[in-house]
Amino acid sequence: MARPQKSSTRAALDGIRVVAFEQVLSGPFCTSILGDMGADVIKIERPGTGDLIRHWDTAVRGLSSGYVWLNRNKRSLTVDVKQEKGREILQRLIGRADVFFENYAPGVAERSGLGYEKLNSLNPRLVYCSLSGYGQDGPYRDVKSYDLLIQGEGGIIATTGYPEKPARAGIAIVDIAAGMYATLGIVLALYQREKSGRGQSIDISMFESIVSWLGYFPHHYWHQGEEPPRMGMRHNYVTPYGPYLARNGKYVNVAVATAKDWEVFCQEVIERPDLLKDTRFAAMEGRRKNRAILEEEIEKLFLERDHTEWLQRLKKAQLPYGEVRGIAEVLAHPQAVARKLIREVDSPVGKVPVVGNPLRLSNSPARYDRIPDLGEHTEPILKELGYDDNAIAKLRLDKVI
The missing domain is CATH 3.40.50.10540 (Crotonobetainyl-coa:carnitine coa-transferase; domain 1)
Incomplete structure (x- = not known):
């Protein structure tokens, strides 16, 4: 039937x-x-x-x-x-x-x-x-x-x-x-x-x-006794990981999730190799504990250039990145067009x-x-x-x- x-x-x-x-x-x-x-x-x-x-x-x-x-x-x-x-x-x-x-x-x-x-x-x-x-x-x-x-x-x-x-x-x-x-x-x-x-x-x-x-949140609670912190547009435990405001008012999404990515990010993208020598930021756990200091520094750097330049740098460095798009931009996204999503x-x-x-x-x-x-x-x-x-x-x- x-x-x-x-x-x-x-x-x-x-x-x-x-x-x-x-x-x-x-x-x-x-x-x-x-x-x-x-x-x-x-x-x-x-x-x-x-x-x-x-x-x-x-x-x-x-x-x-x-x-x-x-x-x-x-x-x-x-x-x-x-x-x-x-x-x-x-x-x-x-x-x-x-x-x-x-x-x-x-x-x-x-x-x-x-x-x-x-x-x-x-x-x-x-x-x-x-x-x-x-x-x-x-x-x-x-x-x-x-x-x-x-x-x-x-x-x-x-x-x-x-x-x-x-x-x-x-x-x-x-x-x-x-x-x-x-x-x-x-x-x-x-x-x-x-x-x-x-x-x-x-x-x-x-x-x-x-x-x-809820993913890994219950595991942090069971084993560390902590409620997940609300971090706005940032990741709860990984940093730098999230959108950063560029000079022209556009956001650039960055995901620095590994030690190698952190090294490349500092050397090739933000051009701050000195951060690699700072023991506070050497490991992910340290970057998380000192998030406020690190985030403030990165936010200042991103305000020095337009989002297009940051995107070019991230692409050249082969790091994970993206834009923050509105609905109109998403529906016209080149990937959506190429794969006939609409x-x-x-x-x-x-x-x-x-x-x-x-x-x-x-x-x-x-x-x-x-x-x-x-x-x-x-x-x-x-x-x-x-x-x-x-x-x-x-x-x-x-x-x-």
Whole structure:
């Protein structure tokens, strides 16, 4: 029942059907990856209103920017899951599906007749993925959650920003992290199903997802008893490592992460070989302890030249470096242009640009199909399930769809 591929190559998830009982960001991010990779993603939406993210803004010629970001390659089916006939539609659909995904609060799917035990009895091969703020059990199970709130609970805000003031990450990092883990979990469960013949349930917690991204910070705490210092645009433990302001008001990003790089940086880039003889800066640990003195000196040096000259010096020295670019510059980045990162997809308002999927499989390229209007595919999906015109008309009359 999955849609045939337009390309002559076969998409990685061609033939996989995903029923997505999803909303807002974390869930749609997960299923957008599955859709890009060829899965037939059927998005379940509320009749009349649809996904909440449809109403966040009107930035894309009347469409929500968030909806455009996360909902290409999907088919929109409007169903009132509070009605028995609506639940019957979904159960019939799920009986033919490979994956059921939901990212509502724990208990909502069960109360809607879409719990794991119920659906597993209908389809033992079904992979069932639940994504929630804190997981399906534990004392925080029923606590309401958004990306910002879990950035705070999960240590991101406390470790981001400047010494005098913390900050949130500039993107929805928790939603994205959880969505990525959900995608991985689904693909792993599908792989395991090839061996066992059975599906399984997956429990993804936004909180656990972002705590797993704290990296080496917990290890510093466990073994050194220290909370990571907030360093603004600098690295917490490595220096010099971060953007420095040049004379013309542009930033230059520098990453001096090894002893050899430090030697080259001092001799060839900033032309201060005397710093190599200073015992305070001989090793990384010393540079970290004496960061304030060292950073002040480097900041003064960078203000003596324009950013283009610093970039040339860093390139000649073969050190890691980069610029600090705004969104307009990123979208026009020569690397993005060369690799055709920006694509176009069809939508209810015509062709719109989107950022392409970074997964590049040589024989299974990503696809870029239409962003659906609300309920656009309701009738064809119902006909695939065996509903005739009269039955569909009755469902509309009863406001089931």
